[in-house]
Amino acid sequence: MIHVENNVSLRNFHTFRIDSQCKHYCCVKTEDDIIDVIHQTDENIFILGNGSNTIFCNDFHGLIIHNKINGIEVLKETANDITLKVGAGEQWSGFVDWCICNNYFGIENLVMIPGTIGGAIVQNIGAYGVEVSNVVDGVNVIDNKTFKSLYISNDECRFSYRDSIFKCSNYVITNVVFVLSKKERPNIRYKSLNDAIKSSGCNVTAKDVSNVIKQLRSQRIPDPNIVYNSGSFFKNVIISKESCYKLLAKYPDIKAYDNGDGLVKISTGQLIELCGLRGFEKNNIRIHDGNAMILTNNGKATGKDLTDMFDYIRGKVYNKFGITIEPEVLMI
Numbered sequence: 322m323i324h325v326e327n328n329v330s331l332r333n334f335h336t337f338r339i340d341s342q343c344k345h346y347c348c349v350k351t352e353d354d355i356i357d358v359i360h361q362t363d364e365n366i367f368i369l370g371n372g373s374n375t376i377f378c379n380d381f382h383g384l385i386i387h388n389k390i391n392g393i394e395v396l397k398e399t400a401n402d403i404t405l406k407v408g409a410g411e412q413w414s415g416f417v418d419w420c421i422c423n424n425y426f427g428i429e430n431l432v433m434i435p436g437t438i439g440g441a442i443v444q445n446i447g448a449y450g451v452e453v454s455n456v457v458d459g460v461n462v463i464d465n466k467t468f469k470s471l472y473i474s475n476d477e478c479r480f481s482y483r484d485s486i487f488k489c490s491n492y493v494i495t496n497v498v499f500v501l502s503k504k505e506r507p508n509i510r511y512k513s514l515n516d517a518i519k520s521s522g523c524n525v526t527a528k529d530v531s532n533v534i535k536q537l538r539s540q541r542i543p544d545p546n547i548v549y550n551s552g553s554f555f556k557n558v559i560i561s562k563e564s565c566y567k568l569l570a571k572y573p574d575i576k577a578y579d580n581g582d583g584l585v586k587i588s589t590g591q592l593i594e595l596c597g598l599r600g601f602e603k604n605n606i607r608i609h610d611g612n613a614m615i616l617t618n619n620g621k622a623t624g625k626d627l628t629d630m631f632d633y634i635r636g637k638v639y640n641k642f643g644i645t646i647e648p649e650v651l652m653i
């Protein structure tokens with residue numbers, strides 16, 4: 322029988338650290354635990370990983386199920402690759418380090434991203450030109466309405482930019498099947514990574530790539546254990562080439578990146594900077610001085626402080642560029 326606690330503070334369960342509460346809370350360590358818990362409850366449930374992409378702005382009047390399903394299992398190995406089944410509660414960053422140590426390649430560019438394996442899949446995490454969807458064979462889930470176990474193939478996951486089917490499904494992810502290469506082919510096409518690798522003058526191995534990325538990330542992103550934040554608060558903006566030409570005619574300094582399919586990606590951080598908001602602070606929330614995509618909490622922020630700041634930034638960007646920016650984080 323799973324122990325369910327009442328009225329638990331969520332402050333230490335999300336990296337933005339707003340002080341909110343949930344009505345009920347429990348930890349699950351196995352698939353059977355999940356089935357037990359969802360059978361017993363008729364409340365609203367929320368599956369929580371590390372809370373590094375979730376901000377509890379308000380109290381949650383339901384049951385938080387904290388996923389702690391761990392374990393890494395080898396399913397298959399060939400001369401070229403290895404197939405691994407990994408518990409959804411494992412730490413993503415620890416898994417990346419473990420793969421590099423064991424010479425399994427393909428996710429070294431995603432080093433140091435906080436969160437769990439489950440959270441990484443839901444969000445289709447990405448960094449330095451790589452997305453987790455590149456190495457996923459499929460995902461084992463429990464449907465919390467039918468209690469059935471299912472295997473969702475990569476195609477069925479409908480991965481796209483920071484998105485997947487899991488954002489609007491009843492699925493609880495229990496573990497993920499990854500296929501990683503045993504051939505070392507570092508991907509250094511991403512410009513800032515390429516520049517940094519060249520300037521460090523190193524022979525490029527996967528380990529070097531991950532070390533360089535660790536350094537870059539440490540310079541650009543505050544440690545959420547010290548400065549409370551949720552990484553990039555906003556999604557980058559994807560617009561049509563036509564809209565982009567119009568924007569560039571007025572603001573030629575804006576950097577635009579080809580996103581395929583006639584679409585262009587614009588850095589939301591740059592739009593916020595061009596509004597003069599880098600380092601701007603209001604009611605306990607600050608736009609990070611080094612990276613305008615990141616909002617930080619001085620430890621005293623309330624949910625309202627955050628939603629007010631969000632509305633303020635969104636309004637400024639819309640008034641200047643006519644673009645509506647969207648949050649990358651989930652605000653509850």
Ligand SMILES: Cc1cc2nc3c(=O)[nH]c(=O)nc-3n(C[C@H](O)[C@H](O)[C@H](O)COP(=O)(O)OP(=O)(O)OC[C@H]3O[C@@H](n4cnc5c(N)ncnc54)[C@H](O)[C@@H]3O)c2cc1C
Nearest residue numbers: 370371372373374375436437439440441446447494551552
């Ligand atoms: C400092 C910092 C840097 C970051 N850098 C990056 C980056 O470079 N690239 C990037 O893409 N992201 C980045 N992020 C965002 C974040 O790390 C990722 O989105 C991460 O994958 C979230 O994992 P989590 O376990 O914390 O998810 P949570 O925030 O706990 O959950 C996120 C969502 O996933 C759902 N979920 C979690 N586990 C399960 C499960 N087992 N089954 C079903 N649903 C589940 C939750 O219900 C919620 O909807 C960063 C965040 C921080 C704080």
